[in-house]
Amino acid sequence: MLRHVGHRRNFKHNIRLAAILCLTAGLVNVAGLLAFAVLTTNVTGHVAYFAESLAQGDLQLARIIGLWMFLFLLGAFSSSFIIGRIGRNQVFAYTIPILIEIIILFLNGLYGYRYDGSLLQKELFAGSLLFAMGLQNAMVSMISGSVVRTTHLTGIFTDLGIDLAAATLPVALQKTGLRQRIVLRLMIILFFLGGAIGGGYSYAFLQHYTFLIPAGLLVVAMFYDISRVHLIKLYRHWRHRLSS
Numbered sequence: 001m002l003r004h005v006g007h008r009r010n011f012k013h014n015i016r017l018a019a020i021l022c023l024t025a026g027l028v029n030v031a032g033l034l035a036f037a038v039l040t041t042n043v044t045g046h047v048a049y050f051a052e053s054l055a056q057g058d059l060q061l062a063r064i065i066g067l068w069m070f071l072f073l074l075g076a077f078s079s080s081f082i083i084g085r086i087g088r089n090q091v092f093a094y095t096i097p098i099l100i101e102i103i104i105l106f107l108n109g110l111y112g113y114r115y116d117g118s119l120l121q122k123e124l125f126a127g128s129l130l131f132a133m134g135l136q137n138a139m140v141s142m143i144s145g146s147v148v149r150t151t152h153l154t155g156i157f158t159d160l161g162i163d164l165a166a167a168t169l170p171v172a173l174q175k176t177g178l179r180q181r182i183v184l185r186l187m188i189i190l191f192f193l194g195g196a197i198g199g200g201y202s203y204a205f206l207q208h209y210t211f212l213i214p215a216g217l218l219v220v221a222m223f224y225d226i227s228r229v230h231l232i233k234l235y236r237h238w239r240h241r242l243s244s
Contacts, residue, residue, distance in 0.1 A: 011180045014144050018188045020221050021140055021150040024214040025133065026195020027202070028105070029151075031210040032129050034203045035112055036122050040129035042152035043069045064123050071127045075134025083142055097139045098222045104132040105215035112208025147184070153192060160185040 025041050032040030039045050046065050053062040079097040086093040108125060115121050137151045149156055163182045166174060195214075202210045 011177075011184070014148050014184055015187055017140060017144060018148050018150065018184060019191050020217055021136060021148075022188050022191035023195040023198075024217045024221075025136065025151045026192040026197075027199040027210065027214040027217075028129060028133065028195075029192075030196045030199035031203055031208075031214075032126060034200070035108075035208055035210075036115065036126045036129075038068070038122065038126035038129075040126055041133045042154075043072050043130070044152065044154060060119070064119065067123065068127055068130050071131040072134040075131040075136075076138035077134075078131075079135040079138040080142065083139065094139055094143060095222060097135045098218055101132045101135050102215050102218045102222070104128050105211045105218070109209050109211035109215060112211065115208070148188065150188065150192070153189060156185050156188050160189070 029039065029041040032038055046069050050062055050065040050069065053059075053065060078100075082096050083093050086096070108129060112125065115125055133151045137149065140148050140150050160182065163178060163185065166178055167182065198213075199210060202213060206213075
């Protein structure tokens with residue numbers, strides 16, 4: 001799911017990646033909104049609020065929103081920088097960005113009860129989540145070759161509309177892989193929505209501990225490939241011993 005890149009990557013890898021990380025992003029999006037009244041998985045809405053606060057002369061709010069947008073950008077930069085330094089084709093090059101995201105989500109889950117509604121704490125908690133989502137979005141984009149996006153749906157709905165329109169053309173005019181692209185985009189939307197609904201229900205009972213759920217999902221995603229590699233090696237070892 002995470003270790004296959006480039007020509008070694010196929011449709012099933014992208015489906016698994018989209019399923020678990022879109023679920024994570026949906027959970028974080030709604031939990032962040034309910035906990036801190038901030039959308040934490042994209043910056044589109046923040047641009048509008050930033051412009052509005054500037055127009056109204058609220059420079060303090062503009063500074064905070066500008067910081068949030070910068071932190072999302074910094075997260076994307078950091079993820080790309082780390083992966084680029086380690087090497088995109090290294091088996092576990094994506095472990096560090098995921099680990100950083102897990103730590104951020106765990107800290108929000110464990111210390112979110114301290115949030116008192118102040119601007120300073122909102123700036124800190126929401127900013128850390130935006131940084132984490134920037135990390136995830138860039139990481140997933142690099143893994144999938146910009147095929148999968150997990151933290152926002154605007155582009156996904158646009159691409160789905162284009163693909164659905166293309167599906168109405170005669171078969172001879174349709175591009176290769178069209179059906180797979182439609183399925184993948186639907187999976188992204190459905191799992192993000194599922195995560196958002198799950199986050200809404202979970203927050204009613206768990207409050208800030210809801211952030212521990214996406215952190216746990218990322219732990220599963222991180223160790224999935226590691227355990228899979230070891231199991232495959234173990235299977236080949238025993239198959240060789242039995243055949244010899």
